[in-house]
Every structure is written in C-alpha cells, then in structure tokens.
Amino acid sequence: MPETPPLVVWRGNLSTAARLRRIGVFCVSPAMLWLGFFFILPLLMLLAIAFATRSPSGGVEWAFSIDAFKRLAGFGSFGWSPANGYILLRSLWIASATTAICMLLAYPLAFFIATRPARTRMFWLIALTVPSWTNLIVRTYAWLILLGPESVIARVAAALGFSDPGDALFPSTFATLLGMITAFLPFMAMPLYSAAEKLNWNLVEAAQDLYGGRWRTFRHGILPQTSSALFVGVILTFIPAMGMFIVSDILGGARFMLIGNLIQTQFAFGSGNPPYAAAISLVLILFTLLIIALFSRFGGKREELV
Amino acid sequence: MSVKVIAVHKTYGSTQALCNVDLTVKPGEFITLLGPSGCGKTTLLRLIAGLEKPDSGYIHLDGADITHARANERPINTVFQSYALFPHLDVRDNIAFGLRSRRVPETEIGPRVDKAIALVRLDGLGDRRTHQLSGGQQQRVALARALVNEPRVLLLDEPMSALDANLRVALQLELRALHRRIGGTFILVTHDQDEALTVSDRIVVLNKGQIVQQGAPEDVYKNPTTRFVASFLGQANFITAQRLPDSASTSLVSTPLGRLRAAVPLTEPEATLCIRPGEIVFPAPADCANRVDGIVREVIYRGDHQEVWLDPQGLRLTLSGDTRLRPGDSITVSLPAENLRVLYA
Numbered sequence A: 001m002p003e004t005p006p007l008v009v010w011r012g013n014l015s016t017a018a019r020l021r022r023i024g025v026f027c028v029s030p031a032m033l034w035l036g037f038f039f040i041l042p043l044l045m046l047l048a049i050a051f052a053t054r055s056p057s058g059g060v061e062w063a064f065s066i067d068a069f070k071r072l073a074g075f076g077s078f079g080w081s082p083a084n085g086y087i088l089l090r091s092l093w094i095a096s097a098t099t100a101i102c103m104l105l106a107y108p109l110a111f112f113i114a115t116r117p118a119r120t121r122m123f124w125l126i127a128l129t130v131p132s133w134t135n136l137i138v139r140t141y142a143w144l145i146l147l148g149p150e151s152v153i154a155r156v157a158a159a160l161g162f163s164d165p166g167d168a169l170f171p172s173t174f175a176t177l178l179g180m181i182t183a184f185l186p187f188m189a190m191p192l193y194s195a196a197e198k199l200n201w202n203l204v205e206a207a208q209d210l211y212g213g214r215w216r217t218f219r220h221g222i223l224p225q226t227s228s229a230l231f232v233g234v235i236l237t238f239i240p241a242m243g244m245f246i247v248s249d250i251l252g253g254a255r256f257m258l259i260g261n262l263i264q265t266q267f268a269f270g271s272g273n274p275p276y277a278a279a280i281s282l283v284l285i286l287f288t289l290l291i292i293a294l295f296s297r298f299g300g301k302r303e304e305l306v
Numbered sequence B: 001m002s003v004k005v006i007a008v009h010k011t012y013g014s015t016q017a018l019c020n021v022d023l024t025v026k027p028g029e030f031i032t033l034l035g036p037s038g039c040g041k042t043t044l045l046r047l048i049a050g051l052e053k054p055d056s057g058y059i060h061l062d063g064a065d066i067t068h069a070r071a072n073e074r075p076i077n078t079v080f081q082s083y084a085l086f087p088h089l090d091v092r093d094n095i096a097f098g099l100r101s102r103r104v105p106e107t108e109i110g111p112r113v114d115k116a117i118a119l120v121r122l123d124g125l126g127d128r129r130t131h132q133l134s135g136g137q138q139q140r141v142a143l144a145r146a147l148v149n150e151p152r153v154l155l156l157d158e159p160m161s162a163l164d165a166n167l168r169v170a171l172q173l174e175l176r177a178l179h180r181r182i183g184g185t186f187i188l189v190t191h192d193q194d195e196a197l198t199v200s201d202r203i204v205v206l207n208k209g210q211i212v213q214q215g216a217p218e219d220v221y222k223n224p225t226t227r228f229v230a231s232f233l234g235q236a237n238f239i240t241a242q243r244l245p246d247s248a249s250t251s252l253v254s255t256p257l258g259r260l261r262a263a264v265p266l267t268e269p270e271a272t273l274c275i276r277p278g279e280i281v282f283p284a285p286a287d288c289a290n291r292v293d294g295i296v297r298e299v300i301y302r303g304d305h306q307e308v309w310l311d312p313q314g315l316r317l318t319l320s321g322d323t324r325l326r327p328g329d330s331i332t333v334s335l336p337a338e339n340l341r342v343l344y345a
Helices: A017-050 A067-072 A083-114 A118-133 A136-146 A152-159 A173-197 A201-209 A214-243 A246-252 A259-267 A274-304 B041-049 B091-101 B106-119 B135-147 B165-182 B193-199 B217-222 B227-232
Strands: A007-010 A013-016 B003-012 B015-025 B030-034 B056-061 B076-079 B153-157 B185-190 B202-207 B210-215 B237-243 B252-255 B258-261 B270-275 B291-301 B305-311 B316-320 B330-334 B341-343
Touching: A007 A017, A013 A017, A017 A274, A067 A274, A083 A118, A083 A173, A083 A214, A083 A259, A083 A274, A118 A173, A136 A173, A136 A246, A173 A214, A173 A246, A201 A214, A201 B076, A214 A259, A214 A274, A246 A259, A259 A274, B003 B041, B015 B041, B015 B210, B030 B041, B030 B193, B041 B076, B041 B153, B041 B185, B076 B135, B091 B106, B091 B135, B106 B135, B135 B165, B165 B185, B165 B193, B185 B193, B193 B217, B202 B217, B202 B227, B210 B217, B210 B227, B227 B237, B227 B270, B227 B341, B252 B270
Parallel strands: B030 B185, B030 B202, B076 B153, B153 B185
Antiparallel strands: A007 A013, B003 B015, B003 B056, B202 B210, B237 B252, B237 B270, B252 B258, B270 B341, B291 B305, B291 B330, B305 B316
16 A cells, blocks of 8 residues: 655645645746856856966867966966955955945934934935936946036045145045945945834933943944844945946046956956956955855854953 | 932923923832823933933932933933843843943952842843843843942833733732832832832822822822822722802712712812722611612622622722622612712812
8 A cells, every 4th residue: 555645734725745845846946047047057157267268369268277367366477466466455445445434324324314204214215225226337427527627526625635726536546435435325224224213222222221331332222233234234335346347447547456347357358368357256256255254253253242 | 319300391292291290209219100101101210211301390319410411321220111131142241231331340240240130039040141031030130230230219111011910919029029128219100000009108190291199109099189090099989069058168068969978078169079989888887977879780790809880870889798789789878978088170
C-alpha cells in the first residue's frame, strides 16, 4: 500500500507539503527569473570579462589573462603608479563625506517634517521628493548655473574671500560634494522621516527626566528607534555615491576622477578596456560590500553598548 | 521636598488644560491627582516634571522657583504610564540610567542599583531585557529606575493602568508600603477612585482643568462638596430639594420624594441632597423620620452585598445579607437626615 503524504491545512483547505512547495516556487519564479537574468547573469559575465583580454579594437577577446587586475593594482606600461589607489581613496572619502553630511542634514530635516501638522507635512514631503523626479544630469547642470561666475552664490563666496571675484565655484571638490549631497539627501531623509513619524516620544522624555543632556537623550531616546532607518539611508546613499560619475564629471572637472568615472571611461567602446573596467567594477562591488558589512557590525555593536 | 504650584494656566491650542491651579504638596506627603480623562491631571504632573511649560504661573520646589528649569535639571523623577523603559538596555542599565547621566562613579552605581533592585524585589532579573519581563515586572523596573536617583519628588503617571485588577491591588499596597518605608514626596495621577482611596494621604480632585476639592480620602469621600466629586468618588443618589418658605431656619426641605429633613438648613432656595447607597436604611425603623416608600425594580447580586433599585425615584441602595427582596415588592426605606448632605454645585 503506498504511503499517503501527511496532510496540512492551508487557508481552510487540506493540502500536502509538496503541493504547497510547488505553489510557493510558482509564485516566486518571476522574481527569481528577473534576478537571474538581470543580476546574476550580468555579474557572471562581468567576472568572465574581467579575466579576458582586450582586443586591439577595444572589445573583448576570450583569452584568459589577469592583466586587468595587474593594471588595477597600479602596474601599467610605465611601472607602478599609485593613481588607482588615489582614485579609490578619493571615491571613498567623497562617498563617506556625502553620507555623513546627508546624515547630519537629514536628522533635523526628518524631525522637522515629522513634527509638522498633517496638512503642512505633505507640502514638505513633496518639496523634498519632487526635485529627485528630475533627471540627475539636468539637476547637476543646474548647479553649473547656480555656481557660475555671475551667480549670487559665487559673488557671496568671493565677497567672503573663499574664491576670487569673477571665478565660477566649479570645477571643485566643493561643487561635487554639493551636487552629491543634494542628489542623495532625499534617500537619507525619507527612511529617517518614516522612523521619526512613528517615534515613541515617551523614551525621549524618559531620558530627559533621568537627567540626560542633549547627546544622551539623542543616543538613548532617538538613535535606537531610528537606527534601522539610518542603516537603510546609509545603504541608499553610500552605495550609489561610491559608483557616482555624473556629478563628479560635470562639477568636479577632468582631474577630479572617481572610481565611477574610471569605469565609465574604460567601458567606452573602442577607446576603452572592457576587462579593466570589469575588474574595477568587481573590486568596487567587493569594497562596497565590505564597507556595508563593517558599518552594520559597528551599528549592531553600538546597540549593545551602554 | 515641598512642591508649590502657583496660579498655573496651560492651554493646548484652543483647549484649556489647566486654569488657575494652586496646589501645595507638603514634604513626605503622598497625594493623588484624581479626575476623569482630560481633566488636566496629567498636564499638571508634566508641568511639575518639567516636560511642559506653563503659559503663566510658577512652580516652586522647596521654595526655589523651578518654573523654567528643564526636566533634566529637576531633582524629580517620573514613572511613566507606558513605563518608557529603554528597549536596547537591560534591567540594570535601565535602572542605572539616571546615575550615569549625572556621572555618579561606577563603583557607587553598582551597589545603588543592587539596592534598588532589591527594593522593588526584582532580584535575579538584572540581566534581562525589558521585553522579557511581565507587565508587573516592567512597572517595578520603572519604579526602581526613578527611585534609585533618590528624587526629592516622585511622580507616578497612572502607573497601574496597564495591569490586571489583582496585580493592581497588590502593587497599590506595595507602593503604599514603599512610601512608608523610604519617605519622600509622591504625586500619583489616576482616574481610578479605588486606587486614590487606597494609596494616598490626600486626594486632589480635578475637573475641567481646575481643582474642585482636596482632602484626606475619608474626608473627600464622606463630605463631597459638589455633585461631580460625589459621583466621581464612590456612588451617590442625588435628590433635588427646595427650601420651604416658612422654614428658613430649619432643615426641612421639599423634594420629589416628599418632605425630608436634610443634614443642615439650606442657605439657598434650591440645592441637591446627596446620599450614598450604603447609607440608606432598610427596613426603616418604626417612627423614624425621612421614610420613603418605593417598589423594588431590580435586585442585583454583588457577592458580599446586594444592590436594590427603587421605583419611582430611581434610588439605589446597597444591602448586606440575604434580604429576599424580589422585583415588585413594596418596601419602606429611611434616609437618615445626617447623611443627606446638601450640595449647591
């Protein structure tokens, strides 16, 4: 006599575990196919290209080589150079500074919006998000006008002695940072806003009642309640900031190269070097994962601290 | 340790939360702010804690003006209604929070936290996270977290409201014993009349942003000065009464129940007589005054006593023992004159 599989109840009907598993697989398969075709497969292709050779015409030749990684490590036709190291460090500090400044700006902004009356809150939320509906390139070009030699900002900067009269405020690190911060602020502020809106103010009052100063009240009354939102905001800001090339290209000038710009130029058809670009992309992915892992461990540990 | 609230006003938008409130709390006193929700009792507590600022008026602590001192500058601690324990800290660190804020040396914090844990009988639970505790245990952590700072004044904002009835009564008795043991000034906010009667030295009844009556629990219960206090603290029958034109000096009044003798002569043409259900006498003794005839409408069994509703006056009385009354029975009860309090508001 064949053994009957054990029955399980699902939504009021009898079923078997195997049947439920089949339904589950069916339901997630579109998402899995999507991820497979548009994430896993390209990633594998990137890996394959990184270990291939550049063809003389700037394409890919399927011959195994680690030249791309050698060049990435700084060993070029003219001996070793630290240029790539500088580019990576510069990208890291620009992304970190963008994330940190966004954090400092987003906290007060999120709490300001969350504590407005319901009607005006909608206005502030729209004011925060509408600019990001415009294409990033358009928004970045807008800074060229706002920071141009005749602009109010440039005149004020010149009057205060930060720049020479008649000079534009770009290309510069300042302009790049400004462009990056304005591009990413909504991604940091929105998660923090949703946490601020749900905040249990009793804990803030308890910290104040127990003699907590400003920092201690923030550290124990607000930070633990917003730490997961902060983590989301950091991921949404830091990862794209690490790969950013549009803003630095337009506002940073030719000498101000970030890792994103390097990848972009090396992927250019004909003049580029696809295996090299693929190798940089892989290293960027690994580096970003490492930083996020470090940050989340740090964030997790801070929770335990007193 | 004495708290003085002087002529305090507080409005939120267009609603007046507190209107010209004066209150003096003596050192070592345990007082209860009692009233229905929205009466301003929690606002008054938050003003004393420093979590709100009054629109006008002053708050003094031991004669010093603390009206504009921030919450973290006041030697006052609060047990919040929701406890507001820090979920990311364990029980010990929650209790030590105030001491660490004030940079008390760690060598001193340890013993003080141990003492506080023992005081509220949470021994062995110091390493637990707060969400691993029951409601009653969380309440004790909140209490220990406040008491460990040795506050000059302890504020308790409806600390029992989230607990079930049995636990609430046990903790009320514990709170009272704790106050007797450690002294200090306690101010408790509640809307639960039993809690107010159980724990406090003095009850302050609030309604619509004003203090309507205050005094020892027994005083307020026995001699309510308004209909509101009489009905909020305990239960009461109210009878409208008119002064008889020829009897300005006697206490004889005309009521829908007939002529009755009140406790004192009326000073105004109209008043309300108030009598507690337990003060009505049945069966009425022969040849006594203030006899009222009625028909039993309903008899409700309440375990140790019965509640009887009379028609047509709607009088309610409580009787102990088995009275064998049935709906429809005609009975005569007596309303002793000394219990017919005269209220004008």
